[in-house]
Every structure is written in structure tokens, then in C-alpha cells.
Amino acid sequence: MRNIKVAIWGFGAMGSGMAKALLNKKGIEIVGVCDLHPDRVDREMHEVLGVNRGDRAPVYINGNIDEVLKEKSCDVCLCATDSFVKKAFPRLKLVLEKKINVISTAEEMAYPKAQSPEEALELDRIAKENGVSILGTGINPGLMMDLLVLTLTGAMTDLTHIKSERINSLSPFGHAVMEEQGVGLSKEDFIEQDKAGTLAGHVGFEESVNMMTDAVGWKLDGPLKTSMAPIVTDVPRETQYIKVDAGYVAGCSMLGDGYVEGEKKVEMVHPQQIEPQLGGVETGDYITLAGTPNISMAITPEIDGGIGTIAMCINMIPQIINSRPGLKTMIDLPVPRCIVGDYRDMIEVELN
Amino acid sequence: MRNIKVAIWGFGAMGSGMAKALLNKKGIEIVGVCDLHPDRVDREMHEVLGVNRGDRAPVYINGNIDEVLKEKSCDVCLCATDSFVKKAFPRLKLVLEKKINVISTAEEMAYPKAQSPEEALELDRIAKENGVSILGTGINPGLMMDLLVLTLTGAMTDLTHIKSERINSLSPFGHAVMEEQGVGLSKEDFIEQDKAGTLAGHVGFEESVNMMTDAVGWKLDGPLKTSMAPIVTDVPRETQYIKVDAGYVAGCSMLGDGYVEGEKKVEMVHPQQIEPQLGGVETGDYITLAGTPNISMAITPEIDGGIGTIAMCINMIPQIINSRPGLKTMIDLPVPRCIVGDYRDMIEVELN
Numbered sequence: 179m180r181n182i183k184v185a186i187w188g189f190g191a192m193g194s195g196m197a198k199a200l201l202n203k204k205g206i207e208i209v210g211v212c213d214l215h216p217d218r219v220d221r222e223m224h225e226v227l228g229v230n231r232g233d234r235a236p237v238y239i240n241g242n243i244d245e246v247l248k249e250k251s252c253d254v255c256l257c258a259t260d261s262f263v264k265k266a267f268p269r270l271k272l273v274l275e276k277k278i279n280v281i282s283t284a285e286e287m288a289y290p291k292a293q294s295p296e297e298a299l300e301l302d303r304i305a306k307e308n309g310v311s312i313l314g315t316g317i318n319p320g321l322m323m324d325l326l327v328l329t330l331t332g333a334m335t336d337l338t339h340i341k342s343e344r345i346n347s348l349s350p351f352g353h354a355v356m357e358e359q360g361v362g363l364s365k366e367d368f369i370e371q372d373k374a375g376t377l378a379g380h381v382g383f384e385e386s387v388n389m390m391t392d393a394v395g396w397k398l399d400g401p402l403k404t405s406m407a408p409i410v411t412d413v414p415r416e417t418q419y420i421k422v423d424a425g426y427v428a429g430c431s432m433l434g435d436g437y438v439e440g441e442k443k444v445e446m447v448h449p450q451q452i453e454p455q456l457g458g459v460e461t462g463d464y465i466t467l468a469g470t471p472n473i474s475m476a477i478t479p480e481i482d483g484g485i486g487t488i489a490m491c492i493n494m495i496p497q498i499i500n501s502r503p504g505l506k507t508m509i510d511l512p513v514p515r516c517i518v519g520d521y522r523d524m525i526e527v528e529l530n
Numbered sequence: 531m532r533n534i535k536v537a538i539w540g541f542g543a544m545g546s547g548m549a550k551a552l553l554n555k556k557g558i559e560i561v562g563v564c565d566l567h568p569d570r571v572d573r574e575m576h577e578v579l580g581v582n583r584g585d586r587a588p589v590y591i592n593g594n595i596d597e598v599l600k601e602k603s604c605d606v607c608l609c610a611t612d613s614f615v616k617k618a619f620p621r622l623k624l625v626l627e628k629k630i631n632v633i634s635t636a637e638e639m640a641y642p643k644a645q646s647p648e649e650a651l652e653l654d655r656i657a658k659e660n661g662v663s664i665l666g667t668g669i670n671p672g673l674m675m676d677l678l679v680l681t682l683t684g685a686m687t688d689l690t691h692i693k694s695e696r697i698n699s700l701s702p703f704g705h706a707v708m709e710e711q712g713v714g715l716s717k718e719d720f721i722e723q724d725k726a727g728t729l730a731g732h733v734g735f736e737e738s739v740n741m742m743t744d745a746v747g748w749k750l751d752g753p754l755k756t757s758m759a760p761i762v763t764d765v766p767r768e769t770q771y772i773k774v775d776a777g778y779v780a781g782c783s784m785l786g787d788g789y790v791e792g793e794k795k796v797e798m799v800h801p802q803q804i805e806p807q808l809g810g811v812e813t814g815d816y817i818t819l820a821g822t823p824n825i826s827m828a829i830t831p832e833i834d835g836g837i838g839t840i841a842m843c844i845n846m847i848p849q850i851i852n853s854r855p856g857l858k859t860m861i862d863l864p865v866p867r868c869i870v871g872d873y874r875d876m877i878e879v880e881l882n
Contacts (some may be wrong), residue, residue: 199687220605305825320844321685325865328831329681332866333838335551393873461643469868470841477682477827485823486685493684513865514684516821519747 179522180529182206182495183199185247185278187269188258189213189226189239191352192283195488196256201234205522206495210246224349238387243272250277250530256284263294267301270312274304279498281313281491285381287314287506288324290386290418301527302505311382311501315494317486318344319382322463322477324389325447325508330473331464337394339468342386343447345461346480347454348429349417356420359430360408361452368408368427375381379406383446391436396443402434415453428452490514496524531874532881534558534847536629537599539621540589540610541578542566543704546647547840548608550579553586557874558847562598563591588720602882604627606847609633613712613733615646623665623733626656631850632664632683633843639666639735640676641859644740654857660666664851667839668858671734674815675743675798677860682817682825689746691820694738695799697813698832700781700805701769708772711762711782713804720760732800735786739796742786744842748795754786767805779792780804840865842866848876 181203186193189211197208203223211223219241224231226239247255255273260266263286269285273280290298305312314320323342331337348359355361357442358378360368360527371377383402391398411428414421422428430453436444462478497511508514517524534557540547541563549560553576563575571593576583576589592598599607607625612618613640624641625632642650657664666672670697675694684691702710707713710730712720723729735754743750761781767774774780790795805811814830849859849863869876 202688204596208600214858264545317685321681326681328867329678329740329865330672330833331868333669333841334842335837335844335866336554336869337870358562372665393867395869395875398870471837473829475829476828477825481685481825485687489685489687491820492687509866511680512862514681515680515859515861516686516689517747518689519749523747 179525182499182521182525182529183209183252184495185210185212185255186258187212187243187246187255187273189215189218190258191484192472192487193256193258194227195484196258196492197223197493198229199488201229203492203517205520207234208237209252209256211237212241212243212246212257213239215240220440221259231402234461240253246318247273247276247278250373253499254281255530256491257259257284260284262286263290263297267297270301271304273309274301274308274312274394277308277310279310281494281498282312282314283316283487283491284314285316285319286385288316288319288382289385289389290314290505292384295425298505302418305505306503309503311493311503311506313506313508313511315490315496317481317483317490319389319491321486321514322388322491323448327465327467328390328509329513330392330475331467332469334469334473337467337469340390341441341445341466342481345459346455347461348452349462350482350484352419357381359450361429362420362422363408363427365408365410365427372406377406377430378431380448380450381457383432385446386516387446389439389507390444391511396438399437399440402446404432404434407431409449409451409457411457411458413456415456417452420452422452427485428457463490488517493517500526532818534606534873534877534881535561535604535849537562537564537607537849538596538610539564539598539607539625541567541570542610543836544839545608546579547612547836548610548844549575550581550819551840551844552664553581555844555869555873557872559873560589561604564593564594564595564598565591567658571817575646586687589757599625599628599630601758605851605881606633608633608843613637614638614786615642615649619649622653623656626653626660626662626664629660629661629662633846633850634664634666635668635839636666637668637671638673638737640734641737641741642857644736647869650857657857658855661852662857663855665846665858665859667842669835669842671737671741672860673838673866674833675800676738679817679819679863680742680745681820681865682827686821686823686825689819689821691795692742693797693799693818695816697806698802698833698835699813700802700804702834702836704771708829711802712779713781714772714774715760715779717760717779719760719860721838729758729782731744731782732784732802735784735798739786739788741796741859741861742796743790748790751789751792754788754798756784756786759783761801761803761809763809765808767808768803770787772804774804780809841868845869848873852878
């Protein structure tokens with residue numbers, strides 16, 4: 179069997195991280211990269227990554243997606259360009275129409291029907307029409323606060339309440355995330371921006387919760403009740419991207435509650451901050467399930483969000499190639515797994 | 531859509547537990563039970579369960595499987611009769627040839643190709659020929675020491691070592707399990723029976739480990755290196771089924787190591803005993819993964835083995851109905867989840 183061929187659209191932290199990880203894998207190769215950033219466009223991929231190219235063919239980063247992707251020119255395109263379905267939609271459509279499978283890092287793509295049901299139907303239709311499939315995944319949404327929860331409920335004969343908690347560090351993330359989360363603001367500015375609706379905070383609660391409630395068969399009363407609170411630091415904190423003085427915002431604590439028939443059935447708790455240890459906070463992923471039996475799970479420290487998202491995307495490549503055509507989510511496909519062997523051994527379909 | 535129809539073959543602790551759990555579910559009904567035990571045969575199922583039948587039709591437990599199952603007379607048969615593939619094989623074949631999907635509790639059926647590759651191929655062939663599918667599952671093998679491990683590796687870009695630990699209580703289990711595990715023996719008798727190969731201990735290490743190594747792409751050097759040690763109690767311990775004096779065996783500690791190219795890549799640790807708290811032992815499920823990143827997970831106390839197996843079997847019913855024909859394992863199908871809504875909402879295929 180020939181190697182699996184992958185293209186990457188968006189060569190920021192996630193896209194370039196996927197490339198680096200894929201270079202260590204067997205039976206799979208990167209055949210194209212699309213990125214417009216002036217620091218990267220027209221440069222050779224291995225050189226940008228600071229990796230020895232060895233005897234691999236050079237891959238030039240191209241700003242024009244129509245030059246990177248031709249019809250069926252690769253098996254999967256990893257799209258790491260957006261967070262929101264409506265913004266990602268035209269790009270995803272373009273790839274699907276070239277008869278190429280898609281894995282998207284867009285948080286909302288983890289369960290697009292939660293907030294963009296029309297686009298979800300349309301993506302499903304386009305994918306089927308072109309005989310390919312599309313999946314949104316990542317560490318969260320995609321695993322820690324949803325798929326992993328569901329997997330554990332598999333051991334329960336009854337389920338009455340889900341609490342899903344992720345207490346993690348924002349230190350690895352750059353300026354864009356700092357802005358989204360309000361890191362560096364004064365408490366007053368944070369509250370004002372939250373009121374004005376200009377702080378994004380974590381994107382993914384609606385996706386995680388709708389994925390879970392659909393999977394177990396609960397019908398949500400409506401959108402989640404969410405809130406965002408500033409995490410104000412008592413001590414100065416600093417990362418390679420930002421410096422926050424004592425008394426200022428080091429992170430953002432998001433809560434989201436899902437109600438079913440008036441009862442709070444799902445609780446999402448997600449405080450994120452830079453250098454949490456300076457606030458005396460131990461990071462971790464925690465799942466608490468009530469039912470028969472009760473289940474209490476802890477992963478400490480938390481699974482790194484950057485590596486985790488990169489891993490989920492590259493590890494799901496075989497599943498999306500093997501899948502029947504259409505829009506898929508993590509609850510439709512076999513579980514992710516870290517592929518350390520040859521990627522080709524995981525493929526169950528004919529590659530064209 | 532009509533209700534999902536289920537038959538149960540084997541009405542011991544597992545089979546009757548599944549029946550009880552299913553009676554609380556929507557969109558699914560039990561249409562037949564096969565069991566030969568003189569305490570149960572020819573009796574009405576609800577009465578045997580001690581459950582109010584309400585307006586449900588009576589279901590008489592029948593010792594003749596050919597009277598319980600006719601061609602396509604139900605959607606799934608839950609087979610809770612055996613632990614070993616070779617012993618279960620003729621029964622599973624019989625059900626498949628009646629064009630009925632199968633979920634088996636047989637531990638070895640969780641990954642039958644590990645120890646019975648010929649029977650696995652044959653079951654796959656028979657299932658496909660009859661347009662149905664067959665799955666082996668349970669709490670372990672099936673979830674705690676294998677599928678859950680794999681799910682967590684999904685967040686890793688590299689994996690170098692797996693340690694999977696399950697420290698659990700045998701107190702809920704009856705005489706058969708006490709005998710298999712050597713509970714109540716003297717230390718000397720335990721060691722003698724172990725040497726003679728007459729102690730079963732835990733069944734499932736080969737299945738769990740082969741499932742994991744196949745999924746990630748490691749090729750095992752050969753069978754696992756396993757060992758069994760008696761857990762001798764310092765104090766008397768007692769359950770509703772057995773009484774063990776101080777100085778006697780309260781449980782069995784199984785270890786299993788999987789080697790890849792001479793290196794120990796997978797470590798299975800599974801001490802099981804009655805009343806572990808009397809030995810100062812805290813039960814739990816622990817997964818420790820080395821790679822990028824390292825991951826450390828703890829579930830305390832352990833997920834109950836009896837409820838867990840019952841749950842896994844009834845929760846996988848939609849997946850096995852929706853599946854393409856053939857022999858399936860937990861790594862081929864979407865993740866299990868506790869179904870609290872209507873079972874019919876989970877079905878994606880036409881029921882005949």
C-alpha cells in the first residue's frame with residue numbers, strides 16, 4: 179500500500195505541531211501545506227519546523243489552497259484555521275469538494291449541530307456527495323470533557339448527573355488565547371468586556387454538552403447557562419508571552435450548566451489560567467458521575483491542551499479515512515488511539 | 531419504530547442483571563430467555579427477578595434455545611454463558627445462523643483472535659454470511675484495562691509504555707469465581723493448584739493486551755509473561771458466599787507483561803480479593819502512560835465489576851445493531867455510553 183497522504187491548512191501552533199508529530203510516524207507523509215502568514219509563506223516546511231529534511235521531498239508552504247489541493251490529491255486535509263463553524267464553513271466545503279477527507283480543529287466543529295445545525299446538514303450533504311467524510315476534534319471539545327465522560331458512562335446502568343471539570347494551564351498559549359481569555363486585564367475591564375460580549379473564553383461547552391446529552395438520550399431544555407469569572411492573581415505571573423502583575427487577571431473560569439426537564443443534569447467547570455501553581459492551584463481533569471454506580475475519575479496533572487489537540491487530530495486520521503462518507507463526530511467513530519506503528523496497517527479501505 | 535427486541539441466553543448473575551437493567555429502559559423489550567438451571571427453567575422471568583410485570587407480556591424461561599430463538603425473531607441475543615471462545619463457539623454460531631446479532635460476555639470474546647484466531651475468522655465469516663454482527667464485551671476485558679487506556683492514548687503523540695492496574699473487590703461474586711480465583715485455599719494449596727494449571731485466575735489479559743497492541747501498532751513478541759500470587763489475609767474475612775480464616779487466601783494477584791522487540795511495553799496488574807478494606811487495600815482503577823505527554827489516571831474506588839459488565843453489554847446494543855456485519859471488537863465500534871433515553875433513538879438502520 180502507498181503512504182497515506184496528508185495536507186495541512188493553517189501552519190500556526192497546531193498545524194505545525196501536527197506536521198512535526200507526523201514526521202515521526204510511519205506510512206504517512208505530508209504532501210502540502212497552505213498558510214498565508216508572511217513569516218512562513220513560500221518557505222520550505224522542514225526548514226520552518228527546524229527539522230532535518232533527510233531524503234524527504236521538499237514541501238513549500240503555499241498561500242493558495244487551490245495550488246496545494248487538487249481533486250483527490252491527498253487522503254486527508256488537517257484544517258487548523260478556525261474556531262467557529264460559520265467562519266470555517268467555506269474552507270471546509272472547498273476541501274470536501276476536492277474529494278478529500280477533513281479533520282478540523284475548529285472547536286465548534288466537534289459537534290457542529292449544537293450551534294450551526296444548517297451548516298452541519300450542509301457539510302454532511304457535501305461530504306456524502308463527494309464520497310468523503312469530515313470530523314472536528316481536539317482535546318477539548320473532543321476528549322477530556324465529553325468523549326472520555328461518555329466512555330466512563332458505558333460502565334453504568336443508570337446515569338443521573340455529569341460533572342466534568344478541567345483545571346488547566348494557559349501558559350503554553352500565545353497572544354490570541356490571552357486576549358480571548360482576558361489574561362492581563364484588570365478585573366474591572368474583564369467584567370466590562372464579559373458584559374459587552376467581547377470575551378470569548380473557552381469555546382466548546384455547547385458542543386461538549388450536546389454531544390453528551392445526544393449520546394445518552396437526554397433532551398436539553400435549551401442553551402447552557404454559562405458564566406465567566408476573572409481569576410485574579412495575588413502574585414505576579416509571567417510566561418514567554420505575557421506578564422501579569424498582582425491584582426490583575428491571570429485567567430478565566432468558565433462554568434456551564436445543562437438542564438433537562440428543569441433539572442441540572444450536566445455541570446461543566448473549566449478554570450484556565452497562566453502559571454496556576456503560583457496561585458496554589460493543582461491542574462487536573464476530573465469526571466464525577468452520579469448513577470449506578472457512581473464514578474469518580476482524576477487525571478493529574480491535566481493532559482496538555484496543545485499536545486492533546488495535535489495528537490487527537492493525527493490519531494483520528496485512520497478513522498476518518500475508514501469512515502463511511504458524511505459529517506462525523508467523536509461519538510460516531512471508533513475511539514482515538516496513539517498510533518506508534520505503521521499508519522497503513524490501520525487502513526481498512528482501498529486508497530485511490 | 532417498533533421496540534428493539536432482545537433475548538438473553540444464560541440467566542445467572544450477569545444475564546438476570548441485564549434483564550433487570552433493561553426493564554428500566556425505554557424502547558427495548560425482552561422477548562425470550564434461555565436457561566437450564568433447575569431453579570429457573572420454565573418459570574416466568576419477572577417472577578424470577580422479583581419484579582412487578584405490570585402490563586408487560588409474560589416471558590417464560592425456556593431450556594431449549596431453538597424454542598427461544600427463531601430466525602430474525604429478535605435484534606440481539608445477549609449471551610452470558612461462557613468465559614472461553616472455544617466453549618462458547620457452538621452457541622454463538624447457532625445464534626448468528628438465526629440471523630440475530632450477538633453480544634457475548636465471554637472474556638475471551640473481547641478479542642477472540644488473541645487466543646482463538648481460527649474461531650475468530652470463522653465467527654466473522656458466519657456473521658457476514660448471515661448479515662449480522664457479534665461483539666464480546668464487559669468491564670474487563672472490554673473497558674477498564676484496555677479500551678479506556680486506548681482512549682487516553684488518543685491525547686498522546688507518542689507512547690512508550692502502558693501500565694494498567696485494577697485493584698478490585700471480589701465480594702459481590704459467588705462460588706464459581708471464588709473457586710477460579712482460589713479464595714479460601716491455604717497458601718500451599720493455591721501454589722500447588724497454580725502449578726498444576728487448575729486455577730483460572732483472571733481471564734482476559736491476552737485479550738486486553740492484544741487489543742491494545744494491535745490498536746496502537748505494536749507487534750507482541752509472543753504470549754504475555756503472567757504470574758499469579760495468593761493474597762493471604764491477616765484477619766478473618768467474610769462475604770455472603772464465603773468465610774476465610776486468617777492465614778488463608780482472600781484473593782489472587784495476577785500480573786501480565788507484554789514484550790515488544792524484547793522490551794516490556796505493557797504491564798497489567800490485577801489483584802482481586804474479597805473485602806479488600808480489611809487488608810488495608812483501597813480499590814481503584816489506575817492507568818499510567820509514558821510518552822508525549824505522560825498521563826496518570828485514577829478512578830477510586832474501582833468501577834464495580836458486576837454492574838460494569840451488565841452495563842457494557844446493554845449499552846453496546848445500539849452499536850452492534852448499527853454495525854456493518856462481521857466480528858467486531860470494542861476498538862471497531864463507537865464508544866459505549868449509558869443510554870438513559872429511548873433506545874430506538876440510537877438506531878441508525880432499518881429494523882426488519
